[in-house]
Amino acid sequence: MEKLRQTPSQTVGPFFAYSLTAEQYGYDYNSIVKGSLLGDKTKGEQISITGSIYDGNGDAISDAMIELWQADELGKYRIAPIQSRNNDFLGFGRLGTGAKPDHGFRFTTVKPGLVNGQAPHINVILFMRGSLRHLYSRLYFSDENNAKDPLLLSMDATRRQTLISQRMEVNKNIEYQFNIHMQGKKETVFFNL
């Protein structure tokens, strides 16, 4: 059978928020995906994932959108559909970077378990004005054993650090800082699928 050509990608543009992240920005429309990846009854130690996204000049980008998708504490991805109310862990979240003056993001989640022998990690999808195609990346944790992770091992050792979020304790909350650099010495590793 003759294959179809894919629909080409286009930028998310600067004005996505009133549809994709409406509640976070205070628009009069509900959001079905938010900054919390937790369900109403998710167990386990909550953590925050915080950071900013920097352009080639080192300036924080104020009109990007970031999506996280991860397995639960046991290393299982959610299969059941996400509903308007959910008891179980969602594993999926989305935030824009334009709602706060510092242009940062702050997700709430639990740390994922090992997935198929890979170190605990969170999948990252990144969109912004000026990105004609979204970008895929991954977040690892500084306090986990990442030495044998096959994906990290398959890349240039000098660039692995760009994917490892740094554990911090802030007011007794556990926070992992994950800054994304589009360009420059610390340019984040992005994937081609």
Added chain:
Amino acid sequence: MEDKDFDVHPPHLYPAYKSTILRSPTKPLMLVKEFLEDVSLPVFGESVIGKLDNDLTKNARKNGQPIGERIKVSGIVTDEYRRPMPNTLIEIWQANAAGRYIHKEEIHDAPLDPNFLGGGRMLTDRAGRYTFYTVKPGAYPWGNHFNAWRPNHIHFSVMGHQFEQRLVTQMYFPGDPLFDFDPIFQSVPKHARELLIAKFKMEWTEPEFALAYEFNIVLNGKSKTPFE
């Protein structure tokens, strides 16, 4: 068709679209297919979709109907192998009929419409089909270069079933005179630009109510058995 004809996506760096210059990766993307080919994307249930979510002419009314030309947009979402993709989340956003976005940072001096938000969402049905109603968005100026105007367009975000099937794109309207001047549209290889242009469908119009357009969406790769 030759292989190169399947290369439909714009490059990351396209200097005519100035914002790409400081925001596109400078190092080659890493090929990691073997680590991510089994990763899914989340599935959504009907309960997340509000009754008026796929009717932008109704979902933000305050004291009347939004101003503008009422249209209906329908299509089918498939994978590259023509397999329909049911239960696929589509989110949309657009300017109003005057070319004004409701976004707070928008500075274009065209009127807001008190009865129009410009955002909506829907799930494809069992046959992979979707439909929504809206008003035709206006063109609007932007700061990329002197006298820059975007063609009329509707933004689409599509959540496929697998990780590599995420798509964000824009739907355009046939015969727009701004195509030749818009670097975002032009960033797509020439042969593939037609894939972003909806088709006018006389047979789908609703007499005395709305004109109709068809916009089919093809996602990357081969979808696995969809979740039921």
